[in-house]
Amino acid sequence: MAQYEVTLAGFGGQGIMTAGQLLAYSGMAEGRKVVWLPSYGPEMRGGTAYCTVVVSPDRIGSPIINNPTCCCVFNRPSFDKFAPRVRPGGLLLVNSSLIDVESDRTDITQLLVPANDMAMKAGNPKAANIVILGALIGASEVLSYKVVEKTMKEKLGGKKDLLPSNIKLLREGYNLARKELGKKEKV
Amino acid sequence: MAKILMKGNEAIAEAAIKAGCVNYFCYPITPQNEVGEYMARRLPEVGGAFLQGESEVAVGNMLFGAASTGQRVFTTSSSPGISLMQESISYMAGAHLPVVIVNIMRGGPGLGGILPAQSDYFQATKGGGHGDYRLLVLAPSTIQEAVDLMMLSFHLAEKYRNPVMIIGDGMIGQMMEPVEFPEHHEEPELPSNDLWAITGAKGREPRVIKSLFLDPKLLDDNSWNLYDKYARMEREEIRFESYRIKPKNKILIVSYGTMARICQTAIDELEKDGVSVGLFRPITLFPFPSKQIAKEAKKKNIENVLVIEMSTAQMKEDVDLAVLGAKPVKFYGETGGLVPSPDAVKEQIMKLIKNPNDELKRR
Amino acid sequence: MNEDARTLFSRPESLNEVVTHYCPGCTHGVIHRLVAEVLDELGVRENTVGVAPVGCSVFIYKYLGTDFLEAPHGRAPALATGFKRLRPDMMVFTYQGDGDLASIGMGEIVHAANRGEKITTIFVNNAVYGMTGGQMAPTTMPGQVTTTSPGGRNVNDTGYPIRVAELLSALVTPNYIERVAVHTPQHIIKAKQAIRKAFTYQKEGRCFSLVEVLSTCPTNWGKTTEESLDWVESRMVPYFPLGCYKDPETAEVPDGAV
Numbered sequence: 016m017a018q019y020e021v022t023l024a025g026f027g028g029q030g031i032m033t034a035g036q037l038l039a040y041s042g043m044a045e046g047r048k049v050v051w052l053p054s055y056g057p058e059m060r061g062g063t064a065y066c067t068v069v070v071s072p073d074r075i076g077s078p079i080i081n082n083p084t085c086c087c088v089f090n091r092p093s094f095d096k097f098a099p100r101v102r103p104g105g106l107l108l109v110n111s112s113l114i115d116v117e118s119d120r121t122d123i124t125q126l127l128v129p130a131n132d133m134a135m136k137a138g139n140p141k142a143a144n145i146v147i148l149g150a151l152i153g154a155s156e157v158l159s160y161k162v163v164e165k166t167m168k169e170k171l172g173g174k175k176d177l178l179p180s181n182i183k184l185l186r187e188g189y190n191l192a193r194k195e196l197g198k199k200e201k202v
Numbered sequence: 203m204a205k206i207l208m209k210g211n212e213a214i215a216e217a218a219i220k221a222g223c224v225n226y227f228c229y230p231i232t233p234q235n236e237v238g239e240y241m242a243r244r245l246p247e248v249g250g251a252f253l254q255g256e257s258e259v260a261v262g263n264m265l266f267g268a269a270s271t272g273q274r275v276f277t278t279s280s281s282p283g284i285s286l287m288q289e290s291i292s293y294m295a296g297a298h299l300p301v302v303i304v305n306i307m308r309g310g311p312g313l314g315g316i317l318p319a320q321s322d323y324f325q326a327t328k329g330g331g332h333g334d335y336r337l338l339v340l341a342p343s344t345i346q347e348a349v350d351l352m353m354l355s356f357h358l359a360e361k362y363r364n365p366v367m368i369i370g371d372g373m374i375g376q377m378m379e380p381v382e383f384p385e386h387h388e389e390p391e392l393p394s395n396d397l398w399a400i401t402g403a404k405g406r407e408p409r410v411i412k413s414l415f416l417d418p419k420l421l422d423d424n425s426w427n428l429y430d431k432y433a434r435m436e437r438e439e440i441r442f443e444s445y446r447i448k449p450k451n452k453i454l455i456v457s458y459g460t461m462a463r464i465c466q467t468a469i470d471e472l473e474k475d476g477v478s479v480g481l482f483r484p485i486t487l488f489p490f491p492s493k494q495i496a497k498e499a500k501k502k503n504i505e506n507v508l509v510i511e512m513s514t515a516q517m518k519e520d521v522d523l524a525v526l527g528a529k530p531v532k533f534y535g536e537t538g539g540l541v542p543s544p545d546a547v548k549e550q551i552m553k554l555i556k557n558p559n560d561e562l563k564r565r
Numbered sequence: 566m567n568e569d570a571r572t573l574f575s576r577p578e579s580l581n582e583v584v585t586h587y588c589p590g591c592t593h594g595v596i597h598r599l600v601a602e603v604l605d606e607l608g609v610r611e612n613t614v615g616v617a618p619v620g621c622s623v624f625i626y627k628y629l630g631t632d633f634l635e636a637p638h639g640r641a642p643a644l645a646t647g648f649k650r651l652r653p654d655m656m657v658f659t660y661q662g663d664g665d666l667a668s669i670g671m672g673e674i675v676h677a678a679n680r681g682e683k684i685t686t687i688f689v690n691n692a693v694y695g696m697t698g699g700q701m702a703p704t705t706m707p708g709q710v711t712t713t714s715p716g717g718r719n720v721n722d723t724g725y726p727i728r729v730a731e732l733l734s735a736l737v738t739p740n741y742i743e744r745v746a747v748h749t750p751q752h753i754i755k756a757k758q759a760i761r762k763a764f765t766y767q768k769e770g771r772c773f774s775l776v777e778v779l780s781t782c783p784t785n786w787g788k789t790t791e792e793s794l795d796w797v798e799s800r801m802v803p804y805f806p807l808g809c810y811k812d813p814e815t816a817e818v819p820d821g822a823v
Binding site for chain 3: 225227251253255256257259260261262263264265266267268269270271275289290293297325400401402403404408409410411412413414469
Binding site for chain 1: 467
């Protein structure tokens with residue numbers, strides 16, 4: 016697979032950085048080159064936070080990606096900022112629990128994921144980032160589901176009580192994307 | 203050893219420990235705080251000295267005292283903090299002390315901002331503080347290279363008994379990439395510190411580590427001794443990377459650090475469109491690879507040398523001096539935390555290819 | 566030589582045999598000697614590093630037979646901290662004047678003291694910048710004429726002299742802080758006791774120790790040697806009271822600190 020770039024954006028505290036890191040760790044586990052670059056500074060303290068992950072079979076040049084293959088937006092300000100930036104032919108994942116608009120772009124694939132509702136329902140309200148990560152993998156096939164699940168077990172294994180529901184939510188996000196986009200294999 | 207995904211700041215910290223440096227002094231400043239936080243956790247584990255000083259002025263001078271023991275020591279800071287350390291850096295250079303200083307640069311002057319920049323090039327490469335001295339300056343462009351140069355830096359500091367500075371923009375500190383630490387870190391033989399370190403005057407004459415020479419003849423000697431070290435660095439330590447440099451290229455890009463990676467992406471994409479451009483990436487900023495750049499610039503097909511930096515044309519002055527008018531040297535840059543995108547770089551290159559006489563000065 | 570002859574007074578081993586560069590009547594030499602005697606008595610000369618200041622005593626390394634670091638102006642406590650943290654087994658002392666310690670180096674001394682660095686500071690207070698030619702110091706007395714206070718120090722304009730011993734003893738950290746003087750033989754004996762105590766506490770790894778020594782500067786005060794010694798007694802001692810300001814034996818930690 017060619018180089019794939021993902022920008023994840025939302026409020027500080029929505030697990031944006033963690034989701035990005037899980038993606039980067041998974042990419043490494045699959046033997047790809049990866050870069051994770053955060054926005055840093057005042058954003059860390061409750062404002063808009065975003066990070067960009069690049070996964071590539073080859074040496075990665077620029078860590079700065081203006082038009083990523085995929086954007087995952089977790090709140091309205093992020094939607095406004097990043098929906099227009101998705102590369103034509105790319106993917107926009109919208110957290111529809113908190114964003115009540117859709118992009119009118121016709122040159123990208125848009126997928127609405129009620130991530131907060133799904134996480135709330137599973138009794139794990141902070142795991143909207145995991146739902147989106149699952150959906151990202153389901154929709155993009157950038158990495159295999161198995162590797163991401165394994166990485167999550169390793170990296171989030173410390174929170175034992177939440178791990179089963181995290182895995183469940185990763186799967187639900189993945190399957191939702193498969194279903195919505197008419198893709199066959201589910202997990 | 204398997205690769206691990208690490209933030210640049212933490213990788214720099216671990217690299218120092220792997221290189222046998224377990225002494226670290228710091229003062230908080232964004233965007234390099236993770237180094238101090240990492241060291242505060244790690245150094246007690248490995249039996250080293252960790253101290254958060256009261257200011258960068260004090261921290262630089264703590265480094266001075268610590269280095270005098272003959273043990274390895276380093277600090278990290280960011281631009282305004284590095285300015286405050288200039289006093290001690292000048293003294294340590296004058297007193298021939300081996301220390302390593304990392305500057306994770308943010309935009310300036312003044313308090314500036316906290317986003318990535320390369321605006322401390324002059325400060326790093328031209329001395330920085332008062333007096334006739336230079337630092338050996340290394341500029342990594344990936345986290346792995348930051349690790350490798352960090353480990354090398356202690357060796358170089360001791361080889362020359364001179365402060366070594368590693369400069370990276372904020373991205374080098376904040377970015378995560380897979381890194382590998384060499385299993386066994388072996389170094390070529392270094393001059394023994396038995397002849398100069400302060401260990402107590404037992405069985406020998408008392409020693410003084412100082413930069414004070416009121417006798418002009420002695421100060422002159424010291425300055426020329428320093429000069430000779432820098433001349434030796436120029437012979438032995440020049441490091442750089444060439445990327446897609448070919449005889450048919452019309453443009454030679456010169457760029458360093460993260461900016462050079464962004465240029466690589468632009469160059470790769472242009473190559474796909476049939477436009478061939480080469481990149482020269484200095485890794486040592488002092489000593490500067492002037493001869494090597496001049497050699498590339500003077501090649502027949504080169505119409506323009508294009509320097510790209512996240513500053514207002516600081517390294518460009520050294521490229522100008524290297525090329526000495528043999529070819530036009532153009533500049534493109536953004537500052538203050540704005541980072542030129544690969545698209546912006548491509549646009550500038552295409553402008554120059556269409557109109558070789560264009561002046562590109564700013565974003 | 567008479568077989569019964571005993572040596573009653575000689576040059577300490579830690580004091581080098583060199584010609585002094587200090588002005589006539591200056592008491593730096595006395596203080597140097599006291600430090601040298603203490604180093605000898607504690608047997609630590611070969612395991613000691615001094616940190617020289619910027620000021621008249623910048624050349625202290627010519628007089629004392631220990632290793633030395635020569636610090637930037639005011640930064641001696643920071644150098645001493647860096648050194649001591651890596652070599653806690655060695656004795657480390659700074660020797661600083663009033664401009665060095667109480668003006669440009671106030672930040673470094675306060676924080677070294679507050680951290681309780683196991684170092685010793687000999688703080689020589691002679692109420693003036695000596696080496697640069699007699700400018701006003703943070704410890705210059707009210708009304709005292711200096712080259713930068715030609716009408717006498719005006720406290721409404723420049724504040725009152727800083728009392729370093731009092732200021733540092735306000736820190737909670739249990740340090741040893743004492744102020745002494747060297748203008749009479751009796752005071753010199755007391756000063757020696759304080760310096761010895763300071764180094765002993767360090768040797769025992771107990772605390773930060775600072776001895777403030779009231780000293781003279783006949784040249785920049787525009788006085789004779791005798792007048793200068795009198796001036797220490799009549800002008801300085803009343804404002805800078807002598808005595809022990811803090812001792813780890815008796816220092817108390819206030820409520821709420823634990």
